[in-house]
Each structure stands twice: as structure tokens, then as C-alpha cells.
Amino acid sequence: MNAVVLDEWGGDLSVERVDRPEPGPGEVRVDVRACAVTRTIENAVQGGLADDPALTPRIPGHEFAGVVDAVGDGVSLDVGDRILAYFYLVCGACDHCRRGATNRCTEFEGWYGVNCDGAYAEYAVLPAANALPLPDGTDFAAGAVAADGLATPVHVCERTGVDDTDTVLVVGAAGRIGVHLSQLAALRGAHVVAADVAPERLAHVDDATPATVTPVDASSDDFVSRVHEATPYGTGPTVVVDTVGDVETLRDAFASMAMGGQVVSLTTHHDRVFDAQMKEYVVKEASFHGSRYATKDEVVRAARLFADGRIDPIVRRRVGLDEVPAVHRELRTGETFGTTVVEP
Ligand SMILES: [Zn+2]
The missing domain is CATH 3.90.180.10 (Medium-chain alcohol dehydrogenases, catalytic domain)
Structure with missing residues (x-):
């Protein structure tokens, strides 16, 4: 073979x-x-x-x-x-x-x-x-995407309890995790701000996600204020999901985060350190989560979301x-x- x-x-x-x-x-x-x-x-x-x-x-x-x-x-x-x-x-x-x-x-x-x-x-x-x-109704390409590309977002949403009270900032939204996480968070009722860089990547996010997802250029000088503008009530995202591992963007995202916000890291680069003063966590009552792949149950749930047509692969x-x-x-x-x- x-x-x-x-x-x-x-x-x-x-x-x-x-x-x-x-x-x-x-x-x-x-x-x-x-x-x-x-x-x-x-x-x-x-x-x-x-x-x-x-x-x-x-x-x-x-x-x-x-x-x-x-x-x-x-x-x-x-x-x-x-x-x-x-x-x-x-x-x-x-x-x-x-x-x-x-x-x-x-x-x-x-x-x-x-x-x-x-x-x-x-x-x-x-x-x-x-x-x-x-599941019946999930074609093979969608199954391949479900195996990680949507299963990982399902786990992220379970870790953070994303629901209709949230605004989710997805950093690296043009990647396979980002586009499916943006769709899933919107499906769960959240406002979604999808950040990425370069015109063709932002166009991909715009094409791939529902109208309720707002793309934002993460390379713009006023990234933080653009995120705030895209956030209802201007109070910043309640959940920030980093799919890229770019420390500077993550620092901006952390600074823009709402009170009680949660940061989720998905990357496993060996050389990246995200440091924030401990009091910053306390003052904002912030949480930092590492999210590790998904359970078997979440992988099958991901495939069912495609089978039902609730999310597009x-x-x-x-x-x-x-x-x-x-x-x-x-x-x-x-x-x-x-x-x-x-x-x-
Ligand atoms: Zn075991």
C-alpha cells in the first residue's frame, strides 16, 4: 500500500x-x-x-x-x-x-x-x-475533523462552561480548532470574537463562521479596543481561548478580559512562558486553564454535532x-x- x-x-x-x-x-x-x-x-x-x-x-x-x-x-x-x-x-x-x-x-x-x-x-x-x-450522517472528512478539530473545542467549552452569559475571544480563529470553537461557542449561546491575522485568514474566519461571530484583526495596533468594541457592554471577553501560543497576544487578551474571566491554553510549545502578577488574577478573580484534548465521549459528541448539521465541518x-x-x-x-x- x-x-x-x-x-x-x-x-x-x-x-x-x-x-x-x-x-x-x-x-x-x-x-x-x-x-x-x-x-x-x-x-x-x-x-x-x-x-x-x-x-x-x-x-x-x-x-x-x-x-x-x-x-x-x-x-x-x-x-x-x-x-x-x-x-x-x-x-x-x-x-x-x-x-x-x-x-x-x-x-x-x-x-x-x-x-x-x-x-x-x-x-x-x-x-x-x-x-x-x-455516527450515521457524519461523512468521513467530517469524522476526521471531529476527531480533534471539534472534539478539542467541545472539551474547552466543558472546561469553562461556555453559555449565553459569555463572550468568548478565540485567538487563532482561522485554524481548524479556532473555526470550530467559534461555531460551537456561538451554538451554546455565547457572543464570539474571532481574532486572527492577515486578510486571507480573516476572510476564512468570516466565511466559515456564523454571522453572530465577529472577526477581529489581532495584528492591529488597537487590538484591545477592537475586542472591547466587539464585546456587548464593552466589558471584555469572559473566556479567552489561545490556540496559537503567541505570548504577546495572550497578554493583550488577558488585559482586555472581563472580571471573573477565564483563560484557556491549548498549545504545548516548550519555550513559551505566560507570566502575570498573582494579584492580577486576584483583582480580576481570573482563572487559567490548561485544556488537554478530549474524552472519548466528547469525540463522539463532536461527530454528532456534524451529523445533526448543528456545526459545519x-x-x-x-x-x-x-x-x-x-x-x-x-x-x-x-x-x-x-x-x-x-x-x-
Ligand atoms: Zn488510564
Whole structure:
């Protein structure tokens, strides 16, 4: 079969012919129909999640959906089942896993597509425990987007309890997390201010989000006052979600935040520090949350939001496996936005 292979962490991707994998006990083989090509995967390719040379060569890719094509021993799924994938390799036995908070697994075993081969391929082997039901009415590309692009926003909204009393400032709104978070927060009744930079990225936000979402140029000198203007009553956002990790923008966003506001960080850059005086938290009664992926339940809920048509999956581009290395080169230089999906 054809697959996109990484020979070493931080190296280049190449399209190669490899053996079709066989599922072992507790695993399924999936006919991959759609896999998102994203910055999270580029970060993994760069060694940002794990950099043990023993883990390469590696087929990356984790945000995918497809059809079960073969099953290993002890698996209750059937050939022909439609699935979408859960990103984390979790133990299933710790307290958090047993309670359903699988994103907090304390015996974490790694990431699909990093610690084992992933889905930039025609076929992928997946632990059956990571093969979640793809609802009827969710097509495969939407399933690939749900697996992380909407599941992560579902978790953010649960962490912060976003509702009709909130104004949510989404920093980096043209990314796949940003456009889907903007839609979800609006669906939950919040006012949404969607911040991004560059005219084509802002145009993408405008096209991809409902009329109730206000795009704001995050690179403008008067960013803080523009956010206030876009906020009902001019009191600033009650929830700030940072999908970018740009510390200066986050500082501006923190300064503009309403009393009792909540900041949510989603990025895992190794070299970023956000410092604010402790009294700033006290005076504003502010909270800072780290938000870690999503539970399995939230991944399926995300797919149902697409199935019901309550949120639109925003796919900007569809490519073949041959084009994946070039898309990653664009991601590396920051020249792309929106979601690209590979359909092997
Ligand atoms: Zn666990």
C-alpha cells in the first residue's frame, strides 16, 4: 500500500510503498477514508511529542475516519463498521480511564501516529479501544475533523462552561480548532470574537463562521479596543481561548478580559512562558486553564454535532497522499490555514 513515511524526527516526509499492516489481538485494521493534515501532526513530525529514534521510521497521522477492514482476536467490532479514531493511547484501567476521563489517563501510553504507526496511509491498524463509532450522517472528512478539530473545542467549552452569559475571544480563529470553537461557542449561546491575522485568514474566519461571530484583526495596533468594541457592554471577553501560543497576544487578551474571566491554553510549545502578577488574577478573580484534548465521549459528541448539521465541518482543501509532504512544508513555514484533509 502507499503511505507517508517519516525516517527521523524533524526529517522530511516521503511517500513510499509499504506492507499492508495486519491487526494483532485487540486491534482492527481500518480502510482510511479521510485524515486531517494539521499542525498537531507537524509538531509530532518535528519531535515535539516524542523524539526517541527507536520510534522511527514512522507513519504519522491521527485525526482520521474510515471503515473496519479486518479485526484481530478478541475484538467485538465487525468488518464494515464506520469508525473515527481517538488520539491518545490510554491504559483503560486507571481511575480516570475507568471514570471516562480518558484524556487524564495517569498511565498514558503515548499518541497514535507517534508511538505506533498512524493513518497517513491507505490502511491503518488501530487499537479497537481507540475505534469510536462514527455516527450515521457524519461523512468521513467530517469524522476526521471531529476527531480533534471539534472534539478539542467541545472539551474547552466543558472546561469553562461556555453559555449565553459569555463572550468568548478565540485567538487563532482561522485554524481548524479556532473555526470550530467559534461555531460551537456561538451554538451554546455565547457572543464570539474571532481574532486572527492577515486578510486571507480573516476572510476564512468570516466565511466559515456564523454571522453572530465577529472577526477581529489581532495584528492591529488597537487590538484591545477592537475586542472591547466587539464585546456587548464593552466589558471584555469572559473566556479567552489561545490556540496559537503567541505570548504577546495572550497578554493583550488577558488585559482586555472581563472580571471573573477565564483563560484557556491549548498549545504545548516548550519555550513559551505566560507570566502575570498573582494579584492580577486576584483583582480580576481570573482563572487559567490548561485544556488537554478530549474524552472519548466528547469525540463522539463532536461527530454528532456534524451529523445533526448543528456545526459545519470546515474543510478548505482535499488532497491525495502524494501531496501530504508538500502540505507539511507549508505548515512548517506557516503558509497555510484552515483544515486540509487527505483522502488516501
Ligand atoms: Zn488510564
